[in-house]
Amino acid sequence: MALGTTANSYFVQIIFGLGSGAVLFLIASGLTLIFGALRIVNFAHGSLYMLGAYVAFELSSVIGYGNAAFWLVLLLSGVVIAAVGAGLEVLFFRPVYGRALLTQLLVTFSFVLIIAGIVRKVWGAQGESTQTPPFLQGGVRLFDSQIPKYQFFFMALALAVAILLWAILYRTGLGRMIRAAVSDPQLLHLSGVNVRLLFTGVFALGCFFAGIAGAAISLQGAIGPEIAVNAIIRAFVVIVLGGLGSLAGAFIASFVVGLAEALGILWVPQASLAIVFAVLVIVLALRPQGLFGTRAA
Amino acid sequence: MSSGTPLLGVSGLSAFYGKSQVVFDVDLRVDTGEVVALLGRNGAGKTSTLLAIAGVVANRSAALRLGGESIAELPSYRRVRKGLALVPSGARSFANLTVAENLEIARRGSAVGALVTIDDVYRIFPVLHSLRAASAGTLSGGERQMLAIGRAMLSQPRVLMLDEPSEGLAPIILTELAARLREMNSRGVGILVTEQNHRFALELAERVYFMEKGQVVWEGAAAEARRPDVLRSYLSI
Amino acid sequence: MTLGGWWKVGARARSRRSVLTAAAGELRRSLAADPAARDVARRGLTIVTALLVVAAALLPLYADRGTVLLMQQALYLGLLALSLNLLVSTTGLVSFGHAMFFGLGAYAVAIPVAKLEWSSMTGFVIAPAIGAVAAFVIGLVVLRGRELYFALLTLGVGQLIWATAHGWQSLTGGTNGTTGVFPPAFISPFQHADRLYWFVFAVVAVSAGVLYAITRSPFGDALRGIRDNRLRAEFVGLWVKRYELTAFVVAGAFGALAGALMVVGETQITSAQVDWNRSALALIVCLIGGTRYILGPIAGAVFYLFVFDYVLSKTILWDTVLGIVVLFVALALSGGLAGMVEWLLATGAVLVRRARGTTVQPQESALAEEYEVVHLPASPSPVARAAEAAVALADRSGPPVLSIRAIGKSFGGLVALEDVSLDVRQGSIHAVIGPNGAGKTTFFNVITGLVAPDGGTILLDGKDVTARPPWRIVGRGLARSFQQANLFWALSALDNLTLAAAAARGETVRMFGKNSASTRQHARSLIELVGLGDFASVSAAELSHGDQRSLEFAAALAVDSHVILLDEPTAGLSPLETQLATRLIREVARERGLTVLFVEHDMEVVFGIADWITVLNRGAVLAEGTPDEIRANPEVRRAYLGEHDQETEVSA
Numbered sequence A: 001m002a003l004g005t006t007a008n009s010y011f012v013q014i015i016f017g018l019g020s021g022a023v024l025f026l027i028a029s030g031l032t033l034i035f036g037a038l039r040i041v042n043f044a045h046g047s048l049y050m051l052g053a054y055v056a057f058e059l060s061s062v063i064g065y066g067n068a069a070f071w072l073v074l075l076l077s078g079v080v081i082a083a084v085g086a087g088l089e090v091l092f093f094r095p096v097y098g099r100a101l102l103t104q105l106l107v108t109f110s111f112v113l114i115i116a117g118i119v120r121k122v123w124g125a126q127g128e129s130t131q132t133p134p135f136l137q138g139g140v141r142l143f144d145s146q147i148p149k150y151q152f153f154f155m156a157l158a159l160a161v162a163i164l165l166w167a168i169l170y171r172t173g174l175g176r177m178i179r180a181a182v183s184d185p186q187l188l189h190l191s192g193v194n195v196r197l198l199f200t201g202v203f204a205l206g207c208f209f210a211g212i213a214g215a216a217i218s219l220q221g222a223i224g225p226e227i228a229v230n231a232i233i234r235a236f237v238v239i240v241l242g243g244l245g246s247l248a249g250a251f252i253a254s255f256v257v258g259l260a261e262a263l264g265i266l267w268v269p270q271a272s273l274a275i276v277f278a279v280l281v282i283v284l285a286l287r288p289q290g291l292f293g294t295r296a297a
Numbered sequence B: 001m002s003s004g005t006p007l008l009g010v011s012g013l014s015a016f017y018g019k020s021q022v023v024f025d026v027d028l029r030v031d032t033g034e035v036v037a038l039l040g041r042n043g044a045g046k047t048s049t050l051l052a053i054a055g056v057v058a059n060r061s062a063a064l065r066l067g068g069e070s071i072a073e074l075p076s077y078r079r080v081r082k083g084l085a086l087v088p089s090g091a092r093s094f095a096n097l098t099v100a101e102n103l104e105i106a107r108r109g110s111a112v113g114a115l116v117t118i119d120d121v122y123r124i125f126p127v128l129h130s131l132r133a134a135s136a137g138t139l140s141g142g143e144r145q146m147l148a149i150g151r152a153m154l155s156q157p158r159v160l161m162l163d164e165p166s167e168g169l170a171p172i173i174l175t176e177l178a179a180r181l182r183e184m185n186s187r188g189v190g191i192l193v194t195e196q197n198h199r200f201a202l203e204l205a206e207r208v209y210f211m212e213k214g215q216v217v218w219e220g221a222a223a224e225a226r227r228p229d230v231l232r233s234y235l236s237i
Numbered sequence C: 001m002t003l004g005g006w007w008k009v010g011a012r013a014r015s016r017r018s019v020l021t022a023a024a025g026e027l028r029r030s031l032a033a034d035p036a037a038r039d040v041a042r043r044g045l046t047i048v049t050a051l052l053v054v055a056a057a058l059l060p061l062y063a064d065r066g067t068v069l070l071m072q073q074a075l076y077l078g079l080l081a082l083s084l085n086l087l088v089s090t091t092g093l094v095s096f097g098h099a100m101f102f103g104l105g106a107y108a109v110a111i112p113v114a115k116l117e118w119s120s121m122t123g124f125v126i127a128p129a130i131g132a133v134a135a136f137v138i139g140l141v142v143l144r145g146r147e148l149y150f151a152l153l154t155l156g157v158g159q160l161i162w163a164t165a166h167g168w169q170s171l172t173g174g175t176n177g178t179t180g181v182f183p184p185a186f187i188s189p190f191q192h193a194d195r196l197y198w199f200v201f202a203v204v205a206v207s208a209g210v211l212y213a214i215t216r217s218p219f220g221d222a223l224r225g226i227r228d229n230r231l232r233a234e235f236v237g238l239w240v241k242r243y244e245l246t247a248f249v250v251a252g253a254f255g256a257l258a259g260a261l262m263v264v265g266e267t268q269i270t271s272a273q274v275d276w277n278r279s280a281l282a283l284i285v286c287l288i289g290g291t292r293y294i295l296g297p298i299a300g301a302v303f304y305l306f307v308f309d310y311v312l313s314k315t316i317l318w319d320t321v322l323g324i325v326v327l328f329v330a331l332a333l334s335g336g337l338a339g340m341v342e343w344l345l346a347t348g349a350v351l352v353r354r355a356r357g358t359t360v361q362p363q364e365s366a367l368a369e370e371y372e373v374v375h376l377p378a379s380p381s382p383v384a385r386a387a388e389a390a391v392a393l394a395d396r397s398g399p400p401v402l403s404i405r406a407i408g409k410s411f412g413g414l415v416a417l418e419d420v421s422l423d424v425r426q427g428s429i430h431a432v433i434g435p436n437g438a439g440k441t442t443f444f445n446v447i448t449g450l451v452a453p454d455g456g457t458i459l460l461d462g463k464d465v466t467a468r469p470p471w472r473i474v475g476r477g478l479a480r481s482f483q484q485a486n487l488f489w490a491l492s493a494l495d496n497l498t499l500a501a502a503a504a505r506g507e508t509v510r511m512f513g514k515n516s517a518s519t520r521q522h523a524r525s526l527i528e529l530v531g532l533g534d535f536a537s538v539s540a541a542e543l544s545h546g547d548q549r550s551l552e553f554a555a556a557l558a559v560d561s562h563v564i565l566l567d568e569p570t571a572g573l574s575p576l577e578t579q580l581a582t583r584l585i586r587e588v589a590r591e592r593g594l595t596v597l598f599v600e601h602d603m604e605v606v607f608g609i610a611d612w613i614t615v616l617n618r619g620a621v622l623a624e625g626t627p628d629e630i631r632a633n634p635e636v637r638r639a640y641l642g643e644h645d646q647e648t649e650v651s652a
Helices: A005-038 A045-063 A067-096 A101-123 A149-171 A173-183 A185-190 A195-218 A227-242 A247-267 A269-286 B046-054 B076-082 B099-108 B118-124 B126-130 B141-154 B171-186 B198-204 B228-235 C003-033 C035-057 C065-091 C099-116 C120-142 C147-167 C195-216 C218-228 C230-235 C240-266 C276-289 C296-314 C318-332 C336-356 C440-447 C470-475 C493-504 C517-529 C545-558 C575-592 C603-609 C627-632 C634-639
Strands: A139-142 A145-148 B008-017 B020-030 B035-039 B058-060 B063-066 B084-087 B159-163 B190-195 B207-212 B215-221 C400-411 C414-425 C429-433 C455-460 C478-481 C563-567 C595-599 C612-617 C620-625
Touching: A005 A045, A005 A145, A005 A149, A005 A173, A005 A195, A005 A227, A005 A247, A045 A067, A045 A101, A045 A195, A045 A227, A067 A101, A067 A195, A067 C318, A101 A227, A101 C147, A101 C276, A101 C318, A139 A149, A145 A149, A149 A173, A149 A195, A149 A247, A173 A185, A173 A195, A173 B099, A185 A195, A185 B076, A227 A247, A227 A269, A227 C147, A247 A269, A269 C120, A269 C147, B008 B046, B020 B035, B020 B046, B020 B190, B020 B215, B035 B046, B035 B171, B035 B198, B046 B084, B046 B159, B046 B190, B076 B084, B084 B141, B099 B118, B099 B141, B118 B126, B118 B141, B126 B141, B141 B159, B141 B171, B159 B171, B171 B190, B171 B198, B190 B198, C035 C195, C035 C336, C065 C099, C065 C195, C065 C218, C065 C240, C065 C276, C065 C296, C099 C120, C099 C147, C099 C240, C099 C276, C120 C147, C120 C240, C147 C276, C195 C218, C195 C240, C218 C230, C218 C240, C218 C493, C230 C240, C230 C470, C276 C296, C276 C318, C276 C336, C296 C318, C296 C336, C400 C440, C400 C595, C414 C440, C414 C455, C414 C595, C414 C612, C414 C620, C429 C440, C429 C575, C429 C603, C440 C563, C440 C595, C470 C478, C478 C545, C493 C517, C493 C545, C517 C545, C545 C563, C545 C575, C575 C595, C575 C603, C603 C627, C612 C627, C620 C627, C620 C634, C627 C634
Parallel strands: B035 B190, B035 B207, B084 B159, B159 B190, C429 C595, C429 C612, C478 C563, C563 C595
Antiparallel strands: A139 A145, B008 B020, B008 B058, B008 B063, B207 B215, C400 C414, C400 C455, C612 C620
């Protein structure tokens, strides 16, 4: 079956939009989870994602580029970034819980700068590229178009993470405690739970997914220092659009943003950047708490 | 138990909110199997005292002991695991969790040795069993208070502190609540309850402290405390 | 090294740190106990600031061209940061997209020059106006969010504007930007080498002066009050949203001025200069310089440009260095550079005075090392009125001053109020009683506009005020005190009342000048009235519970209301304090012809001063009448008074 050329280009863009939305969800899920429990917005989340990409780059040069190596690198990158995140939380973010908003924002923002400098120093400003694992190389032929396999990989990965997160939150004791922390952290403390440790754990979990997202992007092709800022701004749009703290909202909003960007390029190439923010502003003007948000603005 | 080591011993307790001091040098104790009431007007410092003992607000003390063992250095959640439970005022619960999940969380954080199980709680509060899949936020005030008591029971407390448990509850529920507390008490659990509604507390308690402006101003047997002249001077009833 | 070894190292570090913290704590106590040292520091800081300003003004006379140009750039950034700091330091709103105004102002100059061949001065003059209009429109959108939502919304809008500038190449030139925007002849650097610098300096200096005046004005006080306690601000009659929007507009106007200034000075603008990096940079330099100090943001900008100009040339890690500086300042130096200078001066003053033996020794309080022990005695007796006026029963035949008709309110499935109607007569002292959970607080919340009823009407002086916002109801003459004291915590007792009075009288719209003498006099007389004259300069947070209640009452009087709602006015007071408070309420009400509607649990108080009582039970009116009627009512006794022993005769 063949589509006309316009329909074809739409189709391709939609797939790419879904793919980029999927990666966006991997980043935004951690961000919104952290906000829901800890009530801080981690500006450095995009930088940790970028760090995950570079870590994956390094790891794969050590471990290899085969299929099995790919999964190992993916997982290890996540773990490394989780550890880095836990360290940041314990050392620098814990002291600012409950302090003024400006302080919290700038403390997390300072790490955007710190990590950017380190990445530039270690890896240079020009970016790196790495090899795609064999099973994800090449494309799938659909409707006259060649769709790269890794776009579907992104979508599958996002779906898997969404299901995993849902399972953790609603089917495990840990998830129950996280949801309790979202509701009333002090009461949780009085119920005999070490809430500080829980917070660190949640932070690490969020960073784990950021690390995996970075690794997934890295193994797709080229990466560079600019992906951090790009990621965090879009992730902010996603979590505010979806409602701060809502995973379901983040899931839906990620794909809305991904599609809006991809289709925007087709419709009005010059305004493609602006479209996403326009969508955000319009939605929030009508519904300040976002699509699924519960906290009143 | 002999009047030697109290189950909960507090001496020289002071509590602070930021720069201002709200509790001044308070001494009190709860013996095993004793019910003690902490009474006083709004703003007298009763809640702050409980929060300080639980470790939730900034405080300092000469001594703070549970079963003879000092707990002053422990963070709140450790004190709970040692057997000191606090049911804060306002019938708080985890509103986005179901009743069953609320109880599960309490069970996990409990002290060692499960004498009270979730099934026990369901047996004692049958309405919670029928509501176990309901989200806690949809429960009425009385039901949430029962849930809070159930959660406290699950932490296997040696001392149970309750902050204004009768607030907003209908008389029937209060009778039920008093019966449950007496039952726990008969098993050796020490109970410290603060109240504005003195009737409920005085029927339950054996010993009473009156607080005013952050200090303990009277201590004595509950029978004494029921005298009108005492009530009038400390509660202006 | 073994785990145990690390533990020992940590222990040594901890003990060393505790020695340091103890020393720091001791120094802090000395500072707290020595206000003279703080005065020296403050004056010293002013002198240092003045010297630096003069040095900056004279810069072209002794510095090389490069330094002057760099300083110019610091001034553009500094002005942008100053405008942002107006928002941050008064309202507490953190805007993460402030560069959008910078961009709007810059393009307002550049585009007419490029497309319409206007002079750059024309654009320069209209740029602040454009910034103000844009800020008004944008503000309506972004101020729908508070705190974090606001920050993220401003980020979104800022990026939207950046993306528009970036994409709309035909208009703005995109990343290549618009160039060739030359300054007018009278300041052109080709003609007179330094006049451009002095022009920039003059604009920034004047702007700083204006912004400083605004910060110190009654308007600034109102903004800070809003940040301190939004609810209280509404209840002294401030339309909070309007004040925040006005602040946002002013900040936008000056932000646009900064952008326009930059274009005039640098002759070009590209979209890259208005993205979020500049917004973040503006925030960072505010933080580094010190948000609490008027020239802090400029100091931060100078520090940033000069230091990082140097750092940039030395290492590729300049991002990291900046990040570390920001982190350090955010965690440790809450006052920024200016705060550090002030602290150094104060510490120096303390040490000098100690050496001379003139300093005040900090009290060795065993009880509170770090906390000030504030245990104020009970309020002294209010001015004793000569005659205890006979408790005249209010005339119940005239029209009611407050009329409540068929009010209903449910929260989810819970019915809080059901068909509640009552009339409050002019001049009466009207009590509302009922057991816990009877709906009394909800009732007050509905009357005062905090909660909209599901049905029914509320008439104040015959006019419908149902579901109006609180500030409007306060403006019509109805004030309220809260069960939990609700004050401007950071302000002194007297300042609480001054702000309340100023707000009620509309003086807080003044962006320049001070509160009027009559307002200040009004506040002073009120503070004497409630017996807090000796504690006028104590901050509200540090007052004792009883004194806070007194201040609540005074605040209700300060807003010139004729109907006062008191929510459990004697809660937490000792018997003596209760007596004094009760007498005060009755005397003040009678003397000023006020109408008082109050909720109480203390029956002695109720029967002592009320001339009419409404009993609520389970959200509905159970009974109404004079105290005697209520006392005798069997239903009421059963529901409420029956809790008391038969022997306890409650006397009037």
